[in-house]
Amino acid sequence: MTELIKEKIQHAVEILKEKNIDMWMTFVRESGNMKDPMMDMIVGTNCTWQTAYIITKHGDTIAILGSLDVANMKSKGTYKEVIGYLKGIREDLVKTIERINPNKIAINYSFNNNLADGLSHGMYLQLTEHLKGTPYIERLISSEEIVASLRGHKSNTELALMKEAIKITLELFKKVTGFIKPGVSEKQVAGFLLDEVKKLNLETAWEVEHCPAVFTGPETAGAHAGPTDRLVQPRHVLNIDFGVKYKEYCSDLQRTWYILHEGETEAPPEVQKGFGVIVEAIKKSADAIRPGKQGCEIDDIARNYIIQNGYEEYPHGLGHQIGRKAHDGGGLLAPRWERYGNIPFIPIEKGQVYTIEPRLTIKDYGIATIEEMVYVKEDGVEFLSEPQKEIYLI
């Protein structure tokens, strides 16, 4: 993964230049216990004591770390300058910052973007203590714009890995269709998929507790809950939310099935209607995505279409970015709710990958939901996943 890290560091340098920020610093300790989510992308290993990973707009990469972490860091080859300290970081840190003499120092804290918020409050206090009496304490800014841009814009290497993760996921959806039948439980369906993931020597895209999430029939637990002992039965609408990590890059997709009752050859009209509204909501909202639009404008389209068709609105956002994490932060296709802060207003950018995942409840049958993944181009989107257009019949 070293090449991918070098590629992202190079990209970070370009972002710093473009935004005229002299220096970006990821400041951490004991990352084996809690890891700043940017570390996997721009560091690729852990540290023990207080550590500063510095990238400058001139392309310098400097790691200042406890002396015993030096050999490990050097072996990665991702930072050109590796400075080890024995007793405390302050002296080397201040000296290095004085040498760079930055106009601004971006650090990883953010009100709204959790992936740009890896600096703990205690470490923030440590940092301001180290910089006390220097002019640099006044030059600290949030790295959220850098992080959003760096995570958002997928390189070709990243895109290729995500396409592979999607391909695998769609194949597994095909496989599990042969397993779903009346009498098996949500847990068994999930277990089938997890076994397949294990056979492929892969990991799920998020915690196995609810990846896959499986919901069958009416009165299910709702999104983000784990599968239960509830049994699949005829006349159930069943859906699965699932993804895998392929070389650290994620897929996140949902598909919907209907379990035919004896004598039925297709889903009843109300199920078809609900499913069709989801298909159409995805199409309409995907068609509207353009660089520069706000996420909430896209959410509006799917949400209003669903409400106009007589269903309740979905209790979450329409879609999120995805990449190295299933929830990859930055701009979101989300409604203007307090819990989303300023995020629904962030403009969509070229090179991002979003999920689109509206949901609605079909009374007495279950939940219809489809989740696709789209890549934002200059003039619209490319579907990375072959979209589900018909409900799968069991």
Added chain:
Amino acid sequence: MTELIKEKIQHAVEILKEKNIDMWMTFVRESGNMKDPMMDMIVGTNCTWQTAYIITKHGDTIAILGSLDVANMKSKGTYKEVIGYLKGIREDLVKTIERINPNKIAINYSFNNNLADGLSHGMYLQLTEHLKGTPYIERLISSEEIVASLRGHKSNTELALMKEAIKITLELFKKVTGFIKPGVSEKQVAGFLLDEVKKLNLETAWEVEHCPAVFTGPETAGAHAGPTDRLVQPRHVLNIDFGVKYKEYCSDLQRTWYILHEGETEAPPEVQKGFGVIVEAIKKSADAIRPGKQGCEIDDIARNYIIQNGYEEYPHGLGHQIGRKAHDGGGLLAPRWERYGNIPFIPIEKGQVYTIEPRLTIKDYGIATIEEMVYVKEDGVEFLSEPQKEIYLI
């Protein structure tokens, strides 16, 4: 693991009573991306949106979370009251705090203890924004004393799991002794141990990148580096730093070997001397451990003994606490160096488990280091690991 979580929550309530702190709140979001290290101990699952896990000194346990996380949280059964919100947490959060009307609210930030520092700076800003205009904003305190006590005091259940992890590790050290021979590389030795861990369906106690760490001969990379292609040779001193997780609880042990040269039947005197100094340094420092002593007083004993014997002092602390994490935070047996902050001065407490791991370089041969694990009792320590007294000969 639900029982263990309930046991730790109960213990937290007792600590809150003892310290007269009305309320402890773990405040987090998107814990799949970055997890407050206390969550595994007192929550046991993840959350998506802003979430408050509240424990009060009266034994109340309240989780306030995004509505889609409610079913998952309820299914865990660890918090009695589970409150879901749709649009934003502020209203329910403030209402709940007003109902408790706490004298103090402990939150997870700490200057020195990374395991009590799971609150990100952005979430700290969010929290102070939510509490603006209420008296509670002035009542926020660091949870570091609660965390140190809760992680430090091992319950019998926890101790039993750690003993099992130690037993497995010592068995694997025995096995690898049959594998080490001239011509195999550090990486191969590490690979042998990792295969054994896999066979047992376990995980290593820290990142596989440097667990096990294997160092053979003079001029090795030093602690915290990963194994290299360097080959084991006669007259090398070799050491391994290794541990496993058994049901989420860790071991962390080191052992030292000597590779005999043709005709040798024992290690040369300088190797025996260096190894013997380490054995004695462990014995002397372990003998001095008592509840109430400061960590730095214990570090002094081993460090001074090593220096008195003509070796350089080790460039790290003598030992750390261990439990659910290999580096389990709180008090440390460490020197009075800037990088350790106030931690070396924290008094040792009954019920804690520490590693003891002095190290020294034997010129021209390699590094001698042993790491044992000890449990602190009223009047001294109990060795949880059978101590290495003789260098292992290959």
